[in-house]
Amino acid sequence: MNAKVRNKEQQTSEPTKELTGSGMLLEALAHEGVEVIFGYPGGAILPTYDEIYKMGVRHILARHEQGAIHAAEGYARVSGKPGVCIVTSGPGATNVITGIADAMIDSLPLVVITGQVATTVIGTDAFQEADILGITMPITKHNYQVRSVEELPRIVKEAFHIATTGRPGPVVIDLPKDISLETGMFSYDKEVDLPGYQPTVVPNKLQIRKVVEAVTEAKKPVILAGAGVLHARASEELAKYVEQQQIPLVNTLLGLGGFPGEHELHLGMGGMHGTYSANMALHDSDLLISIGARFDDRLTGNLAHFSPYAKVVHIDIDPAEIGKNVKTEIPVVGDAKKALEMLIAENGQPGDNAAWRAELKAMKTEYPLWYQEDGETIKPQHLIKMIYEETKGEAIVTTDVGQHQMWSAQFYKFNKPHRWVTSGGLGTMGFGFPAAIGAQFAEPETPVVAVIGDAGFQMTAQELSILQELNLPVKIVIVNNASLGMVRQWQQLFHGERYSNSLFPIQPNFVKLADAYDIKGMKVEKLSEVRSALKEMLAHPGPVLMDFRVAKEENVYPMIAPGKGHHQMEGIKP
Secondary structure (H helix, E strand, O other): OHHHOOOHHHHHHOOOEEEEHHHHHHHHHHHOOOOOEEEOOOHHHHHHHHHHHHHOOOEEEOOOHHHHHHHHHHHHHHHOOOEEEEEOOOHHHHOOHHHHHHHHHOOOOEEEEEEEOOOOOOOOOOOOOOOHHHHHHHHOOEEEEOOOHHHHHHHHHHHHHHHHOOOOOEEEEEEEHHHHHOEEEEOOOOOOOOOOOOOOOOOOHHHHHHHHHHHHHOOOEEEEEOHHHHHOOOHHHHHHHHHHHOOOEEEOOOOOOOOOOOOOOEEEEOOOOOOHHHHHHHHHOOEEEEEOOOOOHHHHOOHHHOOOOOEEEEEEOOHHHOOOOOOOOEEEEOOHHHHHHHHHHHOOOOOOOHHHHHHHHHHHHHOOOOOOOEOOEEOHHHHHHHHHHHHOOOOEEEEOOOHHHHHHHHHOOOOOOOOEEOOOOOOOOOOHHHHHHHHHHHOOOOOEEEEEEHHHHOOOHHHHHHHHHHOOOOEEEEEEOOEOHHHHHHHHHHOOOOOOOOEOOOOOOHHHHHHHOOOEEEEEOOHHHHHHHHHHHHHOOOOEEEEEEEOOOOOOOOEOOOOOOHHHOEOOOO
16 A cells, blocks of 8 residues: 555554544554555445545456455465455355355455445345345354444454464455544554454474484375465575485475475375375375365365375364364364474484385386377377477466366476465365466465466456556466366266366357457467467467367376276376
8 A cells, every 4th residue: 555554663652543444444454554456346335435545445346246355365375465345235246255255265354344224124125135144154163243433443454363273264355335434543553452263383392202203114105285385475585494304305386386396305286186296195105294285075085995005194273173084192282383493493303214205206207197199189188288388387376176286286387386276175266367367476486376277267358458567477277178067077977978168168258358359369270389479478478368278088187987996096107
């Protein structure tokens, strides 16, 4: 918020002053250092938008509220700062529900401000009224409805504190219109007093020593590193610990980038479409050290077969996750960065795992990720590999959910943290493109490539208007297989090739769509044209939309079928 951002000393020394509720909200956002807001105006939130106009706050007008909140998610994922989204009541609020749920399950810090009808008519089915507190209660870390103007500054302060501490997550502030117009005395406290909310940050030292002893005794240790490493900004500590103890590492889908993808001890992504070496390491290990991962079903496969020989260490900021899905012998509650710092400081004696490392290295060589070329047909795996090569691994890559997501996770090697932006737990189509917009605002100087499916792109394609308006240099790569790719794959493998409503016999002309928004568009259908097209895309200073027509019936492999374990992967070789 430019000049309106204040340091801590200014925050605490400024005298109280009289402001409207909307003025208090914007002043509080300035105190929190908010740089950009994503949103969409409407009746109940108009007083707040009037203040946005008066104060000159940087606001990005999405063309749909879902686009606004996914952009806020992308901003939060890359910057580590809370994404801020402002929408109106009723349909404005309900249109951000998907994004709130997405942020909740993927632990993204958001502060979502929703307009609400006046307190005098709440509960009367007033125009554009919705019970946003009731609707969002299961999918927020916390939510508020402001009932008096005096409490608004405290609520904003608490909302940012809750969203960004402990396990990050979304917080909703529901602001009735009459409260936003009332006046009161504004002051902003430095400290937050929430006796019932005290996340454990520093782990118990005795538990850390148990981990050290377990590592010394282990012959086949493996680290499972999840998004908690990234949220804690602990990538350097993780790399130092891995080097110190020489422990092979597997990433979860959301943990990619938390450890260099080209490191010799990196085994790749684990889970349903993980690498052979990663999944076999999880299955055969005698010590599994999970750091900031929640053992979701796409990672574990059939729990009856999950890491059957391993003693499990689970390091997590959220105690509710420990023991929830997988029996844990050594629980460690705390921040991943603090835990890794304490483990490094202990400098324990590494176990004798040289034979294990050699075994896994041989697996990586014998069972690499693969695909088969087919003349001039563009194989999606090869497309992702070439994007990686042409960007030199430096781009921020965003995706929706589905086949293109898995191929991106497999074939783009993330050597730096906070370069991978995807919808994990909720699996939200329409996420990737607006998330790329938010990511570009988070890092304006870094190339951002939205790798998305032809189906998911059409869910939020209207956000092309933002690229047109601001000349935002987001590069859109449509992996176009004329289908709901992952749905089609499952119908092929598990539903007798009955392709019920998953194929698109007719598609829009995406190049003409780009042209309608004055954006450079290209269609590429031959493998020999891919590399030059990518070079042209990346060299262009503004936004570009690329429609790559890829093999329509390509499947994602390896794959762990439903009900199977890591040792029962299919498609590990051509």
